[in-house]
Amino acid sequence: MFSRNNAMLMHKSPSKRLYRSNAQAMVEFAIVAPILFALLFGIFEFGRMVFVYSAVTNASREAVRYASAVGYDDYGEIKYKHCAGIRERARRSAYFMNLQDADITIEYDKGPGTAVFHICTGTVDPGYFISSGDRVLVTVTAEYRPYTKLVPFGSRTFISSSARTILGYVALTTTPGSGGGGGGGGGGGGSTDTPAPTETSGPSPTATETATATATYGGPWYTGTPPDTATPGPIETPTDTPTATPTSTPTFTPTAVTDCDQVTAGPISIEDNGNVGTMSMDILNPNPYELTVQDVHVVWNALTGGPGDVPLTLQTITLAGVLWTVNDSSGDITIASPVIVTIPGNATSMIIFTFDKVYEYRNGSESIVINLSTPGCEGFPIRNS
Numbered sequence: 001m002f003s004r005n006n007a008m009l010m011h012k013s014p015s016k017r018l019y020r021s022n023a024q025a026m027v028e029f030a031i032v033a034p035i036l037f038a039l040l041f042g043i044f045e046f047g048r049m050v051f052v053y054s055a056v057t058n059a060s061r062e063a064v065r066y067a068s069a070v071g072y073d074d075y076g077e078i079k080y081k082h083c084a085g086i087r088e089r090a091r092r093s094a095y096f097m098n099l100q101d102a103d104i105t106i107e108y109d110k111g112p113g114t115a116v117f118h119i120c121t122g123t124v125d126p127g128y129f130i131s132s133g134d135r136v137l138v139t140v141t142a143e144y145r146p147y148t149k150l151v152p153f154g155s156r157t158f159i160s161s162s163a164r165t166i167l168g169y170v171a172l173t174t175t176p177g178s179g180g181g182g183g184g185g186g187g188g189g190g191s192t193d194t195p196a197p198t199e200t201s202g203p204s205p206t207a208t209e210t211a212t213a214t215a216t217y218g219g220p221w222y223t224g225t226p227p228d229t230a231t232p233g234p235i236e237t238p239t240d241t242p243t244a245t246p247t248s249t250p251t252f253t254p255t256a257v258t259d260c261d262q263v264t265a266g267p268i269s270i271e272d273n274g275n276v277g278t279m280s281m282d283i284l285n286p287n288p289y290e291l292t293v294q295d296v297h298v299v300w301n302a303l304t305g306g307p308g309d310v311p312l313t314l315q316t317i318t319l320a321g322v323l324w325t326v327n328d329s330s331g332d333i334t335i336a337s338p339v340i341v342t343i344p345g346n347a348t349s350m351i352i353f354t355f356d357k358v359y360e361y362r363n364g365s366e367s368i369v370i371n372l373s374t375p376g377c378e379g380f381p382i383r384n385s
Contacts, residue, residue: 042151052144053158055094059104060162063090064138067106068164070130071321078323080136080166081128083120090140097142105139111165126273129316129354130166131325137163256376259287263343263377268366268384270359277305277312277359280352281368281384283343291343293319294373295336298353299365302331306357318352319370320344331365343370 066089069079077085087104091097106120110133118128120136139161146153266282279300285291296317305312313329322341326333343349351368370382 038150041148042153045146045148045151045153048147049144049153049156052097052142055097056140056142056158057160059090059094059097059099060138060140060160062093063087063104063106063140064136064162064164067136067138068166070167070323077124078318080130081120081125082123083125084123086120086138090138094140094142099140099142103141105137105141107137107139109135109137109163111135112163127275129276130323133165135163135165137161257287257289257374258376260291260372260374260377260380262286263291263380263382265368265370265382265384268368270362270366272358272360275358276315277355277357278352279355279359279366279368280350283349283351283370283382285343285345285347285349288345289374290345291372291377292374293337293341293343294371294378295334296351297334297367297369297371299332299367300353300355300359301361301363301365302329304363305355305359305361307360309361310357312359313356314353315356316354318350318354320349 063086066073067080067086071079073079073082073085075082075085079085083106086106087099087101090104091099107116108118108120108128109116116137118125120128139159141157141159144156144158146155263286264284266284269280271278271280279298296319298314298317300312300314302312302314304310311329312331314326314333316323316325317335317337319337320341320343322337322339324338326335328335351370353368366384368384372378372380372382
């Protein structure tokens with residue numbers, strides 16, 4: 001009888017130990033689970049906060065980099081004036097943030113420590129034109145809110161401001177013999193090849209000859225290929241070190257283009273763009289080649305063209321994506337661009353003159369003449385119709 005009871009007790013003991021083990025695991029998990037979940041959610045929320053900070057910083061930098069470039073964007077607008085384009089660039093750089101227009105501020109100043117003198121609003125800002133030293137400032141604001149209350153992270157507002165000087169156009173000058181005229185069909189670029197080969201024939205006597213060839217070419221309408229090396233044969237003489245130095249300078253004549261008289265221009269259009277006025281003209285170049293601009297001659301009502309018969313000052317000229325500052329109030333000026341300007345082929349371009357006030361009163365003298373330097377087109381200036 002005693003042994004039977006002992007056997008029953010021994011049979012039940014493992015089950016009791018198993019139940020006790022399961023209960024202990026549940027208690028331990030209940031103690032550790034809050035700490036584990038708090039740690040996991042803490043890592044998640046901290047990562048979100050860092051992401052918001054990084055996205056805001058990157059959005060302001062990308063937007064100000066886009067706004068500081070002078071020229072036209074894919075929408076045909078001047079970049080530093082295209083407010084909607086600048087904000088869109090910021091949103092694209094922080095696409096998970098769902099930035100609104102009120103979260104992106106676009107301002108202009110004259111440099112560090114100076115006051116803001118203009119704010120870019122609307123879609124395209126017509127009332128601002130750059131001058132030397134102007135900066136664009138883009139400020140992006142975003143708020144971080146935690147998804148859960150398990151971690152002691154509160155809401156935070158991140159603000160990132162980036163500033164950059166608006167890029168201008170630099171006048172390019174060339175020295176005789178320097179390379180140039182490479183891009184866009186610009187005529188008149190130069191290239192100089194100056195080889196100086198030395199050839200020695202026999203151990204004694206030594207004959208040395210140096211040849212220099214200079215070739216000038218440029219633009220798509222030039223024919224011929226300048227030689228890279230001119231090497232006449234060696235000449236041996238009884239003397240110990242005779243030297244002969246012939247020099248040849250081949251000149252390549254550019255091939256004149258045709259159909260320059262097919263380029264046409266539209267009438268002069270005068271528009272009111274807020275606080276300033278513009279005078280523009282369309283240019284149609286049906287030819288497949290580009291045309292290089294020599295200079296521009298413009299006449300406007302400088303004495304009484306503004307509101308209330310006040311004078312008008314010409315501030316900037318824009319042609320084929322190139323903008324340069326004029327600041328002239330004479331009413332009759334001929335000016336060349338500080339860089340090479342080309343009118344594209346098979347396309348319609350526009351030349352725009354911007355004044356300091358609204359152009360309200362014409363006097364009938366307004367005219368625009370664009371003189372060309374492309375070979376074959378010198379005698380065919382582009383005039384308003």
